[in-house]
Amino acid sequence: MRDPRDTQFFCMRGNRAIYHKGWKAVAIHKKRTDYEEDKWELYHVAQDFSESTDVSERYPEKTAELKALWWSEAEKYGSLPLR
Numbered sequence: 001m002r003d004p005r006d007t008q009f010f011c012m013r014g015n016r017a018i019y020h021k022g023w024k025a026v027a028i029h030k031k032r033t034d035y036e037e038d039k040w041e042l043y044h045v046a047q048d049f050s051e052s053t054d055v056s057e058r059y060p061e062k063t064a065e066l067k068a069l070w071w072s073e074a075e076k077y078g079s080l081p082l083r
Contacts (some may be wrong), residue, residue, distance in 0.1 A: 009073040014082060018070040022046030025056075025066035036083055039068055 010017040014029030016038075024045050027038040042056035042063045056063045074080050 007069070007073065009070055009077070009079075011074060011079045011082070016070055016074075016082075018066050018073065019045070020069055021068055023062060024051065024067060025063060025070065026051075028069075042066065 006021050008019045014031070014035070015025060016026065016029070017060040018027040022045060024043045025040050026037075026043070027040045029035060029038050040056060040063050041054040042054055042059055043053070044059075045051060048055075071080075074082075
């Protein structure tokens with residue numbers, strides 16, 4: 001089954017996520033903290049549909065790639081600055 005799009009980013013109340021080609025990175029934001037302090041989780045949804053296993057420590061390069069892609073997409077679609 002083919003996904004309808006390769007990339008989809010999300011942002012709501014400081015919480016952020018991005019899906020890209022079978023991978024999803026997620027950052028849950030705590031109020032009154034710096035966004036740089038948020039921990040990004042990584043899920044390989046092509047293999048872990050329920051997003052039950054955070055693999056961010058196993059794939060730090062992929063986590064960094066998706067984080068950078070999130071910022072790029074947020075800029076592109078006018079979701080910055082974060083508040």
